[in-house]
Amino acid sequence: MGEEESNNKKNKYSIIIPTYNERLNIALIVFLVFKHIPDVDFEIIVVDDGSPDGTQDIVKQLQQVYGEDRILLRARPKKLGLGTAYIHGLKHASGNFVVIMDADLSHHPKYLPHFIKKQIKTGADIVTGTRYVRGGGVHGWTLMRKLTSRGANVLAHTLLWPGVSDLTGSFRLYKKSVLEDIISSCVSKGYVFQMEMIIFDGGSLSTFVKSWAGTSYGSQKIVYHNQGASSLFPANDLWLRDSSIVISALKADVVAKGVKDPTRVEVVSALLWKCFMVATKEKTDSRKPSLLSHVVNLRKRLVSTLSENAIGNLIWLASAECKTNSRIQLCDLVQEVRDGVSKINSEFVKKIQGDKGTKVKEESLKSLKECKDSNNYIGFTSLCKMGLYEADFGWGKPIWACGGGV
Structure with missing residues (x-):
């Protein structure tokens, strides 16, 4: 008996398949x-969210068969x-490995x-499928769905640089213990959850915390970051890895059209806002205006000096509104973003600190809520100027930083 076959005999795989109105697909995928995988020990956990089409009845019939x-x-x-x-599915998993996959046949079981x-060959904590390398792809998707998925991946790679070519896919194999660690730290509930799961690495966090704690107590052993793990999931899309070149080109184009010194955040925000407006109009034919909000750090807008160690949620929301128009120029949206953020200035901060601060x-x-109700929002x-990129615990400054949700 070979090593691979021996390992297969020792392992059990819990395959979690979320369903909603998958009556026509669930029997085939099972x-x-x-x-x-006839020679593999596995269980299939179907998590159905109250499908009105009778999906659960089909699953009960499958239970009688299998x-x-x-x-x-x-x-x-x-x-x-x-x-x-x-x-929910993980709570009922008895395997030491967990597979997550969709029920709509976009994830073919032949790849399991x-x-x-x-x-088994690499000992990896996570094995992920990808649509965005040579040989990858999807079948049966509309052009709009493909563009939406691709756009979300471009956004994530631009802002996060995770070293994984497909962040929004949900065809993955996890060590159960690793998945439990990752899930306990995720905050998203919807489709963003699958992106957060692949970005958040519980093992890396554990290494970081243990090293940090040791350093705090005077340990001389410094753990330097090692990016070798990303080689398990190579990002072969060169144009994604070189997103900084793309952004530089966009900035140059905006400058040429009259906007002075646009920032990376302004350009990326404006680009995504434009894509959002185009996609919304194409998908829903909505003619409502579009509203953008941006979190603003109030510390740098305070007149009085505030200690940089001061703890507090000192942020506010800047906003900008624009009529949905596929022909609108990127430079115009960059200016709208800039104008909206500029309104949250020292004068505004004075008003919310004053006697009538609560009313303001x-x-x-x-006003923001009313705009959200009548606009596509x-x-x-952005964490770019929050100081996180200057934090050096001994193994170098961060390559990227993000919040709990993307």
């Missing part, structure tokens, strides 16, 4: 799983989000043997 120990139905009363579906083989804040938030935040 059949294909049994067909392609056994309730192989097909587990863990139903929920209504749609509660993709992220919570994974969490490759996932398992790759994990209430009116500002009420998109919100942004």
Whole structure:
């Protein structure tokens, strides 16, 4: 018996499949799983969010065919989000490895043997499928869905540089212990959850915390960051890795059209805002104006000096409004972003600090809410000037920093 076969015998794989109105697909995908990994110990956990089309009835019939120990139905009363579906399924997983995959046949079970083989060969904590390398792809998607997925990946790579070519995909194999660590630190509930799971690395956090704690107590052993793990998931898309070149070109174009010294944040925000408006109009034919908000750090806008060690949620929301128009120029949106942020200045901070501060804040938030209700809304935040990129714990400054959700 070979080493690979021996490892297969020792491992059990819990395959979590979230479903909603998948009556026509669930039986086929279950059949294909049994067909392609017949010699593997596995269970299929179907997490159904109250599908009205009878998906649960089909799963119960499958249990009669394959056994309730192989097909587990863990139903929920209504749609509660993709992220919570994974969490719910994980609670019932008995395997030491977990596979997550979609029920709509966009993730073909024929690739499961490759996932398992790759994990055994490399010892990886995570094995992820990707649509964006040679040989990858999707079938049955509309052009709009492909553009939306590709756009989300471009955004994530531009802002986060994670070293993984497909962040929005949900065809992955995890060591169960690693997935439990990652999930406990995720805050998203919907489709962003799958992006957050691949960006957040519980093992890396553990290394960081242990090293930091040791350094605090005078340990002489410094752990330097090592990016070798990213070689397991190579990003072969050169144009994604060179996003800084693309952004520089966009900045140059904006400058040529009259905007002075645009920042990276202004340009990227404006670009995504434009894409959002175009996609919204194409998908919903909505003619409502578009509203952008951006989180602003108030510390640098205070007249009085504030200690940089001061703790507090000293932020406010800047906003900009624009009529949805596919022909609008990027330079115009950059200017709109800049004008909106510039309104949150020292004079505004004085007003919210003054005697009528509470009233000013209430009116500002009420106005923003009214705008959100009557506009297509998109919100942004940036950590670029929050000082995080200057933090050096002994192994170099951060390459990227992000919040709990993307």
